[in-house]
Amino acid sequence: MKKNAYFGLTIVIAILLVLPFVVPNSFYLDLAVRMAINAVIVLGLNLLIGFAGQISLGHAGFLGIGAYASAVLPTHFGWHPLLAMGAGAVITGALAALVARPIFKLKGHYLAMATLGLGIIINIALRNEAQWTGGPDGMPVPAMGLFGFELTNDKQWYWVVALLLSVSVWASLNLIDSPFGRALRALHGSEVASQVVGVDVVRYKVAIFVMSAVFASLMGSVTAHYVGFVSPNFADFFHSIELVTMVVIGGMASVYGSLVGAVLLTALPQALATFEGWETVVFGAILMLSMIFMPKGLVPTLAAKFGKGD
Amino acid sequence: MLAQFLQFLFSGITVGATYALAALGFTLIYNASNVINFAQGEFIMLGGMLAVFFTQAGLPLPMALLLAILIPAIVGVVVEKLAIEPVKGAETVTLIIITIGASLVIRGLTTVIFGKGTHSLPAFSGETPIEILGATLMPQSLWVLGVTALVVIALWYFFNRTLQGKAMLATSVNRLAAELVGINTGWVLFMSFAMSAALGALGGILITPITLTSYDVGIMLGLKGFVAAVVGGLGNGLGAVVGGLLVGILEAMGAGYISSAYKDAIPFVLILLILFFMPRGLFGGKSTDRV
Numbered sequence: 001m002k003k004n005a006y007f008g009l010t011i012v013i014a015i016l017l018v019l020p021f022v023v024p025n026s027f028y029l030d031l032a033v034r035m036a037i038n039a040v041i042v043l044g045l046n047l048l049i050g051f052a053g054q055i056s057l058g059h060a061g062f063l064g065i066g067a068y069a070s071a072v073l074p075t076h077f078g079w080h081p082l083l084a085m086g087a088g089a090v091i092t093g094a095l096a097a098l099v100a101r102p103i104f105k106l107k108g109h110y111l112a113m114a115t116l117g118l119g120i121i122i123n124i125a126l127r128n129e130a131q132w133t134g135g136p137d138g139m140p141v142p143a144m145g146l147f148g149f150e151l152t153n154d155k156q157w158y159w160v161v162a163l164l165l166s167v168s169v170w171a172s173l174n175l176i177d178s179p180f181g182r183a184l185r186a187l188h189g190s191e192v193a194s195q196v197v198g199v200d201v202v203r204y205k206v207a208i209f210v211m212s213a214v215f216a217s218l219m220g221s222v223t224a225h226y227v228g229f230v231s232p233n234f235a236d237f238f239h240s241i242e243l244v245t246m247v248v249i250g251g252m253a254s255v256y257g258s259l260v261g262a263v264l265l266t267a268l269p270q271a272l273a274t275f276e277g278w279e280t281v282v283f284g285a286i287l288m289l290s291m292i293f294m295p296k297g298l299v300p301t302l303a304a305k306f307g308k309g310d
Numbered sequence: 311m312l313a314q315f316l317q318f319l320f321s322g323i324t325v326g327a328t329y330a331l332a333a334l335g336f337t338l339i340y341n342a343s344n345v346i347n348f349a350q351g352e353f354i355m356l357g358g359m360l361a362v363f364f365t366q367a368g369l370p371l372p373m374a375l376l377l378a379i380l381i382p383a384i385v386g387v388v389v390e391k392l393a394i395e396p397v398k399g400a401e402t403v404t405l406i407i408i409t410i411g412a413s414l415v416i417r418g419l420t421t422v423i424f425g426k427g428t429h430s431l432p433a434f435s436g437e438t439p440i441e442i443l444g445a446t447l448m449p450q451s452l453w454v455l456g457v458t459a460l461v462v463i464a465l466w467y468f469f470n471r472t473l474q475g476k477a478m479l480a481t482s483v484n485r486l487a488a489e490l491v492g493i494n495t496g497w498v499l500f501m502s503f504a505m506s507a508a509l510g511a512l513g514g515i516l517i518t519p520i521t522l523t524s525y526d527v528g529i530m531l532g533l534k535g536f537v538a539a540v541v542g543g544l545g546n547g548l549g550a551v552v553g554g555l556l557v558g559i560l561e562a563m564g565a566g567y568i569s570s571a572y573k574d575a576i577p578f579v580l581i582l583l584i585l586f587f588m589p590r591g592l593f594g595g596k597s598t599d600r601v
Contacts, residue, residue, distance in 0.1 A: 118582065278418065284414025
């Protein structure tokens with residue numbers, strides 16, 4: 001790991017430590033928790049999209065599996081929330097691994113289509129199996145407890161997700177500089193060239209896809225417990241697009257870009273609430289403008305401008 | 311038995327024709343620019359909504375329909391000029407997000423102007439069903455199928471018999487070579503967005519008397535059009551038409567015989583299966599990658 005990468009991590013941890021003491025009220029604390037949750041998901045997705053160069057337009061589906069595992073298993077079968085969370089991750093991992101091999105024979109738009117289709121199928125299933133999932137209305141999620149201690153208020157949740165985020169940033173930085181990460185970046189650069197030097201291209205793609213899917217599933221469970229409610233919208237196409245947008249606006253193949261993207265796009269709907277009725281128009285316009293003027297994303301663009309590496 | 315099958319078949323090819331028009335739109339733009347236009351569904355929506363708006367405003371039907379095709383075509387061109395042309399050669403993900411941004415702007419503006427209500431359009435030539443072997447066929451279905459067939463023939467003529475059409479085909483095969491022989495590829499890009507928006511709008515207008523329309527119908531219709539285009543092999547015009555009809559028919563059969571709740575999932579299950587076994591769609595040629 002490079003020295004300045006550690007420096008960035010220190011800053012992230014410092015911000016996370018100070019934040020709860022400077023936010024004016026619980027509204028902003030709640031926003032901070034949701035930003036941190038999205039940031040972890042986006043970190044995982046950026047490993048897939050930014051570093052390995054593989055697109056997924058169905059990641060909200062994996063989020064949905066995790067969230068609904070945490071809702072359905074404790075409610076209908078009396079499972080412990082942690083066990084349910086683990087089960088969600090296992091189901092997601094297995095599903096991702098099952099479809100990954102045939103999917104990653106595909107490239108570009110065909111890959112986009114396949115992942116999009118997978119996400120939509122998961123969403124439709126969640127919408128339709130009303131006897132388990134509550135259908136389009138969604139269902140409540142029981143509280144997360146551990147050793148008789150229940151996570152109830154926003155402050156407790158904040159420290160949990162802050163810890164998760166710090167660990168994820170540290171793990172991502174390490175992963176990128178590991179042989180695994182170098183292989184991913186190599187296959188992004190040129191698949192043929194990386195094959196020639198002995199990278200098992202499909203195996204690495206499958207591994208990173210499964211990993212980012214499991215990341216998403218775990219954070220889906222966390223969100224479900226935090227919000228206390230799940231609905232199929234959580235797993236819909238638009239949410240998948242939002243996640244991809246966070247990756248791209250922050251900066252592809254940039255760890256800190258993922259954090260910036262997640263923070264900005266989580267805050268944006270709140271900021272747009274003032275444009276009564278025009279939110280969708282303004283949101284769409286911002287997506288277009290930022291991609292037209294900063295196709296590489298915010299952090300890499302700024303980094304290039306000020307002559308510093310990420 | 312037969313009557314029921316025919317009934318599903320009729321509704322399948324009717325919807326399938328709309329998917330085919332949308333898929334042709336995807337194909338045109340993909341060939342001209344390698345962009346998958348995720349705003350394609352919004353042109354379908356826009357066509358239907360504008361047709362409703364103009365007929366309610368008292369315009370005669372042909373006039374209303376003409377405007378409902380012309381305006382989306384202009385919107386398509388504006389999207390191309392403002393959002394696609396400036397980012398030539400950007401990464402796939404970037405282009406996908408730009409076209410999704412465009413679709414949000416179009417959908418948002420439609421909501422601001424027309425509200426969130428559901429609208430219907432009177433059928434073009436009455437509602438008296440035609441009986442065929444015990445199944446009923448609405449006259450509007452004949453309009454959908456007839457117009458789609460005419461459009462396909464017209465497109466075939468355009469691409470095979472006119473200089474402009476051949477110029478567009480040439481650009482899709484090799485942009486640089488096309489430019490070298492003097493083809494204005496900027497014009498080709500412009501035309502392909504106008505044509506594909508118009509095709510989508512036309513499909514949206516034709517199907518509205520049967521399925522109704524509202525500000526949010528574009529997403530699913532567009533995605534299914536994308537499925538249809540991929541089923542046939544991206545970039546293949548004939549494949550897009552066959553893909554559209556196939557998706558429509560299988561969806562109607564699946565809804566009728568298996569589960570109507572999972573109707574919307576059927577195209578996506580189909581595309582996953584096809585891509586698993588035929589990674590370039592049914593009619594996609596073998597590809598060789600340049601290293």
